[in-house]
Amino acid sequence: MLEARNVGFRYRKDSPWVLRGVSLQVEAGERVALAGPSGYGKSTLAKILAGYERPVQGEVFWDGEVLDRKGYCPIQLIGQHPEKAVNPRWKMEKILRECWEPGEELLEKMGIQPSWMTRWPIELSGGELQRFCIARVLGPKTKFLVCDEISTMLDVIAQAQIWQVLLDETRKRGMGMLVITHNMALAKRVCTRVVELSNINQL
Numbered sequence: 001m002l003e004a005r006n007v008g009f010r011y012r013k014d015s016p017w018v019l020r021g022v023s024l025q026v027e028a029g030e031r032v033a034l035a036g037p038s039g040y041g042k043s044t045l046a047k048i049l050a051g052y053e054r055p056v057q058g059e060v061f062w063d064g065e066v067l068d069r070k071g072y073c074p075i076q077l078i079g080q081h082p083e084k085a086v087n088p089r090w091k092m093e094k095i096l097r098e099c100w101e102p103g104e105e106l107l108e109k110m111g112i113q114p115s116w117m118t119r120w121p122i123e124l125s126g127g128e129l130q131r132f133c134i135a136r137v138l139g140p141k142t143k144f145l146v147c148d149e150i151s152t153m154l155d156v157i158a159q160a161q162i163w164q165v166l167l168d169e170t171r172k173r174g175m176g177m178l179v180i181t182h183n184m185a186l187a188k189r190v191c192t193r194v195v196e197l198s199n200i201n202q203l
Contacts, residue, residue, distance in 0.1 A: 004048070006058035007048060008055060009044055009045075009048060019044060023058075026176050029176060033180075035194055035197065050146045051069035051073055052069070062144075072099070072139075075146060076145055077137075078148065082132070082133045083121065086121045092118070092119050092132055096136050100139035100141075106135060109161075110134065110161075116128060125153075127158055143175055143176070144178075146177075166190075
């Protein structure tokens with residue numbers, strides 16, 4: 001369903017390649033972990049696969065068509081810095097309902113407290129903000145999740161809670177998921193397949 005074909009990326013013509021010759025395919029309902037050392041371009045690839053960056057070489061395909069992020073994209077990116085993904089001038093209820101109206105059951109599973117709704121982003125911790133960022137991308141039109149180190153700000157109990165929600169949603173809805181993480185134990189527990197970026201990035 002999601003495929004990168006011979007993707008290459010660098011920030012300027014005279015700068016080194018961040019990614020080069022990357023090909024990766026994730027089928028519908030598959031959960032793939034992308035592992036690799038720091039500096040290998042994992043986060044850059046996440047942005048490219050979600051349509052936030054255009055590759056310099058190659059293409060990204062969604063369901064057989066070149067990925068186009070016009071309107072609501074079925075691929076949603078959850079980053080590792082939730083404070084960068086929210087509007088600091090909006091209260092949390094408006095941020096959460098920007099894309100859709102999540103039900104009370106999902107909010108409860110995510111551990112989102114009703115009292116947080118009237119707060120500003122600066123009044124919440126990074127882990128609390130991340131719960132909102134995850135909940136708001138789980139709308140009915142979402143078909144694929146790209147998760148970039150999403151649980152680094154959460155304690156162990158919260159991590160288990162969040163990943164269980166994501167596993168339940170992906171299984172129930174047949175969603176695909178790409179998980180970028182340094183935690184190989186997590187990757188093996190959550191995902192159906194682990195891919196080493198060093199093996200697909202031909203620098």
